[in-house]
Amino acid sequence: MDGTAPASPGAGFGPDLAEVFGPSQQHGGPELVQLLTPEGERVEHAEFRFDPGPGVAEDEAIRGLYRDMVLVRRIDTESTALQRHGELGIWAQLLGQEAAQVGAGRALRPQDFVFPTYREHGVAWCRGLDPLKLLGLFRGVDHGDWDPKDVNFGLYTIVIGAQTLHATGYAMGMQRDGVVGTGDPDRDAAVIAHFGDGASSQGDVNESFIFAASYNAPVVFFCQNNQWAISEPIERQTRIPLYQRALGFGFPGVRVDGNDVLATYAVTQAALQRAREGQGPTFVEAYTYRMGAHTTTDDPTRYRLSDDVESWKLRDPIARVEAYLKRNGLAEQSFFDAVATEADELGVRLREGCKALPDPQPLDVFDRVYAEMTPELEAQKAEYAAYLSSFEGAH
Amino acid sequence: MDGTAPASPGAGFGPDLAEVFGPSQQHGGPELVQLLTPEGERVEHAEFRFDPGPGVAEDEAIRGLYRDMVLVRRIDTESTALQRHGELGIWAQLLGQEAAQVGAGRALRPQDFVFPTYREHGVAWCRGLDPLKLLGLFRGVDHGDWDPKDVNFGLYTIVIGAQTLHATGYAMGMQRDGVVGTGDPDRDAAVIAHFGDGASSQGDVNESFIFAASYNAPVVFFCQNNQWAISEPIERQTRIPLYQRALGFGFPGVRVDGNDVLATYAVTQAALQRAREGQGPTFVEAYTYRMGAHTTTDDPTRYRLSDDVESWKLRDPIARVEAYLKRNGLAEQSFFDAVATEADELGVRLREGCKALPDPQPLDVFDRVYAEMTPELEAQKAEYAAYLSSFEGAH
Amino acid sequence: MVQQTTEKITLAKGLNLGLRKAMEADPKVLLMGEDVGKLGGVFRITDGLQKDFGEDRVIDSPLAESGIVGTAVGMAMRGYRPVVEIQFDGFVYPAYDQIVCQVAKLHFRSQGRIPMPMVIRIPFGGGIGAVEHHSESPEAQFAHTPGLKVVACSNPVDGYWMIQQAIACDDPVIFLEPKRQYHADKAELDDSVEPAPLFTSRVVRQGDDVTVLAYGPTVKTALKAAEAAAGEGRSVEVIDLRTLSPLDMGPVHESVRRTGRAVVCHEAHVNLGLGAELAARVQEECFYSLEAPVLRVGGFDTPYPASRLEEEWLPDLDRLLDAVDRSLAF
Amino acid sequence: MVQQTTEKITLAKGLNLGLRKAMEADPKVLLMGEDVGKLGGVFRITDGLQKDFGEDRVIDSPLAESGIVGTAVGMAMRGYRPVVEIQFDGFVYPAYDQIVCQVAKLHFRSQGRIPMPMVIRIPFGGGIGAVEHHSESPEAQFAHTPGLKVVACSNPVDGYWMIQQAIACDDPVIFLEPKRQYHADKAELDDSVEPAPLFTSRVVRQGDDVTVLAYGPTVKTALKAAEAAAGEGRSVEVIDLRTLSPLDMGPVHESVRRTGRAVVCHEAHVNLGLGAELAARVQEECFYSLEAPVLRVGGFDTPYPASRLEEEWLPDLDRLLDAVDRSLAF
């Protein structure tokens, strides 16, 4: 036996999968769930529909989403400006991802818990976190100065993908607390883990799929595929549409138009509901685009064409809701004016609040390492305090 | 907006995937590729057929595979005995996995490269590695005393899954060497990475899928699903058939009866050929069973039923080939006798050779750390040598 | 349930009993790891616990160490107290990122709002004739990481108490268990005796001529060396460090000021092992008392060898005595 | 192509030129990492290289550090010389298992049959006002691992030569680049001057009263401190260690025997940092010469703080001078 090839080499594996699935198209492909077109027209989807819940009028809900997105965009542009003025060290922009974040954020119930990346400013907003709190990390005065338990919104995580495992473990904790699948809508809870397209390549993220599937944990993996991981295009991370990753782990995946706030809301809500009911994890790929730079220190002109950016501008998540509301007479001009005024006020508050954020104190670092401080750290702190005070006479 | 659930919660994700795929059945499910039944009957498969290559008679090839499996089993039982007699510290048994390993091993061409786990004794055999070489690691005299370049068979890897990345990188090296997709059968090469069902949960293994897909690397991921990772059943690692993991990464997966040497050979050969031709990675799940303990220090009665083991005995990989050969008059009794004699001789050689394996020398450890030894290690070695010689007078 | 107040136990049994007590005392305590359930772990440290506490509290995990520690972080955030088993020292590295960047930093990052009451149990050290990656001593790397606490037990009674204290601690504890000792010696456990606090060292043999600092598996070596040295008229004090981060330097400094000499003994590589830190601290704090430099005996600066060489490679009684002699001869 | 024999370059440029030279010299040299291609890396160290050497030799990788290092191992086995970029120090940990268990051990495991000529470049250290995980100093952990070699450059000319020497080395080299210095100072590069061997330390300022040991980013601090001390009549010798594993203790011992005093300065946490090993060795080898204990100045034993505190947290001129004073006052 010399292992010579059979007559029909490569037979038996069927057609090339990449061909079947096709490359990830600019418009997201036929599988894209959409409820509101870029032109602002409502469309039907066979399986998902926008339902703000009992007792909430649909147009009121949509106006609310519009307001959210406008305010979130203002948080982003204002923070970018603050960085340009030297008030922030860096800022991770979300421009273009407002619908993905607001759609996901508004689908949450109070008892659900969020594990964000470093870019989830829009989700933070939906959770009711004071946007000023987001600035501390980027200004360098703290690593996130809010209590996750207050708003069920975790701290930003910078190591790519690490939070997806935390989310899964947290969801396993919920299972043990008996808050999954009880049938009581005020009790049943789920977790949502945010991450990016690049993050999908990390071992941790794939391990979180395995743990979530193995324990049927109530967690929604919400991936904002903004087409870029800094300078690397999505094709470097996957050669098939990303939502299909979930198939390999035995739970459903769905690709939603992440620039469509209604569709993102509907899909996320359904995925969370599955989780709360004890049906386990779901992967949601919000197909969107990072309109800005990766962060304020990045220069995207080095690696992508401005034409691409231009074509995505036509799919702006806010413009389409505005067009829809206007065309259908669902909002007066006074509404839009009020939102604009609110945005301006928010901008002022951020500008002023940012500069007023208190600087951290050198000795604090010692106190925060442990719940029970160690004697040796106590000694190091005392020594440093003495050293610092030795300068005081000098001034 | 309060995020209340829509009327039809959980809609839109289609039927429960676990239901569609079904639990991984004892008999491997309908997707199992089989060419030789447990009863020793040849069956047709729509896509795969056993083809030993031009110029090789089929029955001769099958006799060769039979001989391989018998000898490999002898290596295993002999080594287990050597461990019981204290000649080996531990032994990782392959009992029951002979067909999976010989099928995969014989599908290789000389220019292909193998990355094994710690259990690939059968693949080592097919590569022509002296089985005595396998014992060093388990005896504690070395970590594998062969040159991977001589037999294109890497060292055993004990950290679960690490070698799948090495395999992928090696395959990327082949691409750069221009030995993929040239159309020259003596030149085109591929890599095969072995790992277990448990290993499929490691981040590294999933990252290797990502890299292999991203670069379309010529690597076959050959997973022996022997149903157990020490005491943990396959259901802990995946809730769908494991071969489907590949779908999530955009390359084909196939489940083959790992106790059927003809089918394993055919499927692996086709997968390798795809890789050599530049069509990229394939996942092969060899569905089999670990008949023995995880290693000689393991006690499987603590976690699994002997009934299960009994039912798998009926699917013995060697017995079915023997039955086939005998029933169809493709081998004389003299053939079986000769193989048995050869196995006995191999056993003797292993027993004697094992005891004769030279013990390592203390000072050698210093020489092997670096290609260019450091002065400080040189000094440490000299100091230790002086220390050792200080005892010499004492004796 | 520990019924009797005294019994003779191995280290493995001490740890098993300690885990059981901790689980009885606090329903939030969970165990997680590879094979910890039905099998009771490859060393049987969790033997019987899944049977008695159920699969929800003794969790067999998929084969992924980062996944184990990472999900444990999430469970800790949800209010649980996960006790994670890493099957062997050499397999902690896939979880290294989660340990160093998440477990160690969450309390700090959150300004104290997210405590991490997690224990990461690691059977460590060599001497059991195992294959590669099964005999490592990774403690220095964890001790170098602020936010973690690191302890090593050396005997059955300490195993019993220290595991309970580690679980009760609100900070993450890397809990090192000398696997070679699991089933080696038995000791009398008297459940009614109040244990020493977790983060304290202990003089385990008094002496005047030289101080030997040891922990985990080398404590036994040190005691044997002291015994042998006594036969030759040299009086060796032995300190079982028990806590590696924080270090409890009080007893060490007190001792070295008295003896004027110190030898550190561990299985980890000497270069940048715990001995480096101990030497650096002792020479600084006991500068005028030292009559000889602090000497270090440990694993050589090579990867752990094939097991037929491990008894040569590991610091043993002879190499330790040799260092004691060199210290005294200085 | 380096045309002229002398030019003024930054560290970033020195590294870029050095990589280019290495790639020109040996077609087996490959670069791999996140964003190293079109973007030229987030610090632009690989700027222009993909354009000139192609995508096969300058490889943008999926976002997975273990995958990067693990596949680089495979490429090295196939005969390539991969140079891997870890984007920031804090992101090396997902690759830790591959580095410590595979990269470091393959030569040993294979009895020398599988060399690992790999360079792992890590921008390290703080001072750039970054967010968490972007300012770490992980060197001690790598230096503690036998099988790895660890070096740190501190200036543009060393950057240029050392990266070429590291790539030419048949052993795996952890190559630490002080990111704060990337674009800070320029220096004259004279390509015709023969560089010192890679694994050697260098006295960068001579002095008689006390020896300061530094590497990477703290070399500049040490030189400034020496300058300031000179103004007050104290003569400080500064040694740029350059190689952290192996250590080149010759120049250190020679110096300390002369000055009688040593202070180590690094950004890494003091506990079990390089300073521990240096102190342990110096006190052993220079026992009778020491007039004061070896002192250590470094990052505190806390996680790296929010960036507004980093200049306080990092060892600076004042803290180093304070230690020099304490040493002299001993």
Ligand SMILES: Cc1ncc(C[n+]2csc(CCOP(=O)(O)OP(=O)(O)O)c2C)c(N)n1
């Ligand atoms: C483990 C790790 N590696 C590298 C980085 C550096 N890094 C920060 S963001 C980023 C790209 C992330 O891309 P993606 O996941 O798509 O998220 P996006 O930034 O597009 O929202 C990289 C490589 C990191 N933070 N963590």
Ligand SMILES: Cc1ncc(C[n+]2csc(CCOP(=O)(O)OP(=O)(O)O)c2C)c(N)n1
């Ligand atoms: C990273 C790592 N974690 C844990 C172990 C301990 N271990 C050795 S074999 C094994 C089970 C492996 O199961 P599987 O991948 O199915 O392979 P099999 O042994 O069944 O062939 C475990 C957990 C290891 N070797 N490496």
Ligand SMILES: [Mg+2]
């Ligand atoms: Mg992205």
Ligand SMILES: [Mg+2]
């Ligand atoms: Mg298995």
